[in-house]
Amino acid sequence: MQKLSSMHNKYSPELNLIMLILQDQLSNAKFMQLSPHICWDYLYTLTIRHRIIEQVYDKLINIPHIPTNFMAKLKQSIMCPIVKTNLSQSIETQF
Secondary structure (H helix, E strand, O other), X not given: OOOHHHHHHHOOHHHHHHXXXXXXXXXXXXXXXXXXXXXXXXXXXXHHHOOOHHHHHHHHOOOOOOOHHHHHHXXXXXXXXXXHHHHHHXXXXXX
């Protein structure tokens, strides 16, 4: 596993956060290091695009200082089957 400082130089803060979440290595300290640089709209877009809504939501629900509107959008995306259907259709038409 790369150190956060070397990852930070190679990937966007949003991708760094996603990698930490998926590798189950996100801590409050790592989050606080990345959070000032995160574009929450871009993180949401990546989360939807890569179909990792549930994983991201489950990890971030317990992290303090997450924007409430971001968490609300994630929760709505989990609850709304229309988003999943539209996402599947848009991805299928891209290939």
